[in-house]
Amino acid sequence: MTENSMKSCGLDPVDWEDFRSEARRMLEASIDQLQQVAERPWQAVPEAVKEGYTVRAEGCDAGEMVGRITEEVLPYHGGNIHPRFWGWVQGSGLASDLIAGMAGAVINANTGGRDHGANYMERAVIDWTREKMGMPEGSSGVLVAGTSQATVIAFQAARLRVLPQLRKTGQGTARLIAYAGEGIHNATSKALELLGIGSDNLRLLPLVEGQIDLGALRAQIARDRAAGGLPFLLVGMAGSVDLGAYDDLNGLADVAADEDLWLHVDGAFGAWTRIAEQPWRGLSDGIGRADSIALDFHKWMYVGYDCGLVLIADEAAHRAAFAARPAYLEAAERGLAGGDPWFCDYGIDLSRGNRALKIWTALEMYGEAALAAAISDNCRLAALMAQEVEARPEMGLAAPVVSNVCVFTARADLTPQAQSLLNSEIAQSLQERGEAVFSTTRVQGVVMLRAAMTNHRSRDADIRAALAAVAALAAVG
Structure with missing residues (x-):
């Protein structure tokens, strides 16, 4: 120029x-x-x-x-576009995002409400997801930044159910109690803190084979009621953050029904086993019985950041928790101010970007079957990594692989402290060398290498090459 x-x-x-x-x-x-x-x-x-x-x-x-x-x-x-990125739980992004992004940029839609195409697209995406999760027809939903925001929205609806005057009078002296398994994602604690319930009122239940102990749960609820508490919320895991484990969601739904609790499922990534092959699909059986589900498209559905969703079975309860229409937002029967529902009535945001466009574009370009196959392949790759670890006598798994997460130590023969130091060093060295990205987590006090397979670009050769690199560094260490 x-x-x-x-x-x-x-x-x-x-x-x-x-x-x-x-x-x-x-x-x-x-x-x-x-x-x-x-x-x-x-x-x-x-x-x-x-x-x-x-x-x-x-x-x-x-x-x-x-x-x-x-x-x-x-x-x-940030590294997550690379085929050997398995750090944390981050999606890899799709070529379709580029096409959707261009269209989204020139439309510049505000999907808080009004009558335009983006809102109809969001309704279609929500309804497709509701059907895949097995939630009843008429269930509500809203696209959000991610599961952390979705959790706040779901918990507010749950709180309003037991405190109908909450929006006017506040929580007052009510001591609400929530329940979840040990190892639940921090989003649950943070949501309780943000809503003024307090993380001290979250009861973390022991796990038996990676699932909430239902007997211990019932006993804790009884103790809390006897002490004057108000149990209101039960949170189940569909894919735990550390090991990819799943609660017995049907069992939790039975407890919730018996105890009149709102059942919320944290399905940030693990909810998407609903479209995977067996046996992985069976991991999330019962998820459709939840009162609410939080999940992300930007994790195990691979679309670009940011893009989460909250689903709530009771549309009236969802709307009651958030709807507010001052004069300047009044709807009209015709014209741009028409259309129903307005998504600003179902969440925190009034101004909202067009998140549905990248989901819809991906579903239309690739089809559900291709996305489901990629999810199933990620589970297979995690199982392959576990096999490769077990084939190396110096390495050791932290736990059996359940879904798409493999956690292991590079040298099981060392002391816990030495293992922690070595595994941390290996993770950082591989990242800096551009060979592979593992994250780390602690299992029984030991820092372990963690691979979370939400990458559609990974192949068998990537798994084997990365483990060979881990073994080489462990031998030097």
């Missing part, structure tokens, strides 16, 4: 053809990033690049901006 075509008295390009050319260059760079992910592992951000992110007073043209993004942004990603 001989002149700064982006600079004018307004914010739109002066020279649209020039802008079109640079946007195409950005598109090509983006496709290269996707096509070459295996050659682009995580890398540390150089100090000069960090300093270059400082916001400047003056603007630049599109050509300079594309160049800077290509050199200063694309290389320094």
